[in-house]
Amino acid sequence: MANGNGRVGLKERLSQAGDHIRSSEVWTSIFRPGSPFRYGYTDSPRNRSYVIMNNVLYHLHPVKVKRHAVRLSYTLCLGGLSFFLFILLTITGIFLMFYYRPTSPQAYLDIQALSTDVAFGQLVRNMHRWGAHLMVLTVFLHMARVFYHGAYKPPREFNWVVGIVLLLLTLLLSFTGYLLPWDQLALWAVTVGSNMGAYAPVVGDQVSFALIGGVQITPDTLLRWYVLHVLFLPFIIVIFMAVHFWRVRKDGGISGPL
Amino acid sequence: MAGLPEHLLRRSAEARAKAEGRDVEEILAEMKGEAPAPEAAAPAPVAPAQPAATPAATAPAPASATGGVRDIATESAATGVPEALLQRAMEGRARKEGKPVPTMAAAPAATAAPVAAAPAPAAAAPPAIPDGVTTQRLLTVVKAGAIQQVKSSPADKVNVWPHLLAIEFVALMVVMAGLIIFSVFVDAPLLEFANFNEQPNPSKAPWYFLGLQELLSYFDPQVAGVIIPTFGVIGLAMIPYVDKNPAVRPSDRKLAIMIFSFFLFGAAILTTYGSFFRGPGFNFSFPWVDGIFFDF
Numbered sequence: 001m002a003n004g005n006g007r008v009g010l011k012e013r014l015s016q017a018g019d020h021i022r023s024s025e026v027w028t029s030i031f032r033p034g035s036p037f038r039y040g041y042t043d044s045p046r047n048r049s050y051v052i053m054n055n056v057l058y059h060l061h062p063v064k065v066k067r068h069a070v071r072l073s074y075t076l077c078l079g080g081l082s083f084f085l086f087i088l089l090t091i092t093g094i095f096l097m098f099y100y101r102p103t104s105p106q107a108y109l110d111i112q113a114l115s116t117d118v119a120f121g122q123l124v125r126n127m128h129r130w131g132a133h134l135m136v137l138t139v140f141l142h143m144a145r146v147f148y149h150g151a152y153k154p155p156r157e158f159n160w161v162v163g164i165v166l167l168l169l170t171l172l173l174s175f176t177g178y179l180l181p182w183d184q185l186a187l188w189a190v191t192v193g194s195n196m197g198a199y200a201p202v203v204g205d206q207v208s209f210a211l212i213g214g215v216q217i218t219p220d221t222l223l224r225w226y227v228l229h230v231l232f233l234p235f236i237i238v239i240f241m242a243v244h245f246w247r248v249r250k251d252g253g254i255s256g257p258l
Numbered sequence: 259m260a261g262l263p264e265h266l267l268r269r270s271a272e273a274r275a276k277a278e279g280r281d282v283e284e285i286l287a288e289m290k291g292e293a294p295a296p297e298a299a300a301p302a303p304v305a306p307a308q309p310a311a312t313p314a315a316t317a318p319a320p321a322s323a324t325g326g327v328r329d330i331a332t333e334s335a336a337t338g339v340p341e342a343l344l345q346r347a348m349e350g351r352a353r354k355e356g357k358p359v360p361t362m363a364a365a366p367a368a369t370a371a372p373v374a375a376a377p378a379p380a381a382a383a384p385p386a387i388p389d390g391v392t393t394q395r396l397l398t399v400v401k402a403g404a405i406q407q408v409k410s411s412p413a414d415k416v417n418v419w420p421h422l423l424a425i426e427f428v429a430l431m432v433v434m435a436g437l438i439i440f441s442v443f444v445d446a447p448l449l450e451f452a453n454f455n456e457q458p459n460p461s462k463a464p465w466y467f468l469g470l471q472e473l474l475s476y477f478d479p480q481v482a483g484v485i486i487p488t489f490g491v492i493g494l495a496m497i498p499y500v501d502k503n504p505a506v507r508p509s510d511r512k513l514a515i516m517i518f519s520f521f522l523f524g525a526a527i528l529t530t531y532g533s534f535f536r537g538p539g540f541n542f543s544f545p546w547v548d549g550i551f552f553d554f
């Protein structure tokens with residue numbers, strides 16, 4: 001314990017303090033057995049199982065997966081990345097909500113201020129926007145990879161259908177967000193987009209009326225789409241994601257190998 | 259019962275003695291195989307009213323090894339399934355086959371089964387379970403496999419930690435880094451304030467709808483805006499129920515892959531076309547001649 005001149009060195013003190021903290025009751029209560037952060041963790045097969053089993057991650061991952069399932073070339077991580085992007089969009093989106101008011105013309109002014117007055121405002125807005133486009137892309141590609149692997153075949157038929165719902169919700173999330181900057185691009189892209197829906201027979205007019213809150217887009221539409229975008233659709237998509245992930249595991253884990 | 263520790267045997271014997279109201283030592287000897295344990299003797303004390311010859315227990319089991327008449331007690335002794343369950347199964351079978359339901363206490367004459375002999379037990383069976391003994395009832399046996407895949411064929415598996423989590427972490431970091439770097443250098447568009455009186459020319463939907471918008475210039479809005487997307491989504495959702503081919507190897511599902519790829523490439527081409535090759539008035543234009551009319 002002591003160094004050459006008989007005194008306890010800084011390094012030892014630090015490591016003792018570290019051990020002390022990591023064996024404290026508070027620390028032990030946070031990190032469950034098997035956690036790599038727990039005092040006395042060793043890399044053993046049992047602890048490798050415990051890392052997952054005693055962790056909130058157990059809701060997403062089993063303890064073990066088929067060997068081919070961890071090959072990057074199988075899933076290309078596309079489903080996982082879609083989920084990760086969703087988390088990222090939630091985080092950046094919450095940041096944006098602090099600075100945004102869904103009224104006209106305030107919405108536009110707020111977005112403008114974001115790029116000039118707010119620290120990291122422009123960066124976070126960029127991440128939110130590019131992340132959203134990327135998510136639409138990864139979800140599409142995820143669907144394609146699932147198709148080309150035949151991973152929708154029994155018993156995974158229903159999870160494919162859940163996936164289609166997720167695809168539609170992703171598109172809706174992106175589309176409702178598109179209006180929020182309240183600039184020329186937003187207004188007219190959404191006008192063109194929602195005009196397409198208005199052609200639906202019988203219910204077309206009602207659908208577009210309910211969606212945009214009138215016969216044409218007005219500042220009221222802004223509030224409506226804001227609520228859909230930040231609350232309603234995320235709420236729904238999270239539920240479907242939960243079902244989706246649950247089914248992946250209940251259907252016997254990832255499909256394959258080919 | 260070879261190999262069982264003595265104290266476990268004893269505990270089990272005591273429990274059974276308590277349940278059956280017999281002597282512990284006797285049962286213990288029986289368990290160890292020292293005393294002959296007559297097959298029919300075991301259930302007899304449990305339900306005195308239904309001795310080994312219970313006539314009602316005549317399932318016309320054609321597949322049965324004994325070739326016909328079997329009674330509940332011996333069957334129970336042989337298989338270890340509780341008598342009550344056997345009785346219930348038999349009743350169920352009789353009901354299904356439209357025969358009168360045999361009951362333990364009822365007159366066996368009612369059953370048309372080939373009864374060997376033995377008169378009907380006159381009294382109803384007294385409760386077979388002595389006081390103070392808790393029993394459990396088997397409600398039903400649920401077969402697995404409906405939702406859950408429980409096939410446990412040996413598979414080559416690896417621990418999620420560290421193998422999968424490490425990969426996921428790296429993938430996550432790569433995408434995150436890429437997104438941040440891209441966002442540092444490329445700003446999200448923000449045009450002029452929304453103006454209801456001034457429609458930009460051309461006006462384009464978000465890129466993922468541009469394939470549809472492109473279709474709008476060929477077809478009636480009803481077709482391009484409603485019928486095609488509706489059928490597209492329904493068709494997508496129905497793929498697993500239409501494609502009945504169980505194969506997953508690409509070489510065994512050429513048709514499915516061809517059809518899907520056709521639509522995928524079609525959508526990609528239409529989207530690219532609508533995004534980059536449509537200028538003012540949504541008329542055809544070369545992006546390198548007239549410029550790009552596209553915003554993310």
Ligand code: HEM
Pocket residue numbers: 075077078079080081082083139142143146149151152156159160161162163164166167170241244248253254255256
């Ligand atoms: C928000 C959108 C979505 C998210 C976050 C998501 C997430 C995931 C994840 C994490 C997996 C595990 C395997 C992998 O990463 O590939 C998975 C599997 C799967 N997904 Fe998705 N998904 C989404 C959309 C879709 C869509 C649009 C479809 C199809 C129409 C789909 C169908 C499936 C199927 C069938 C599986 C099982 C694949 C297998 O066992 O190999 N998902 N999804």
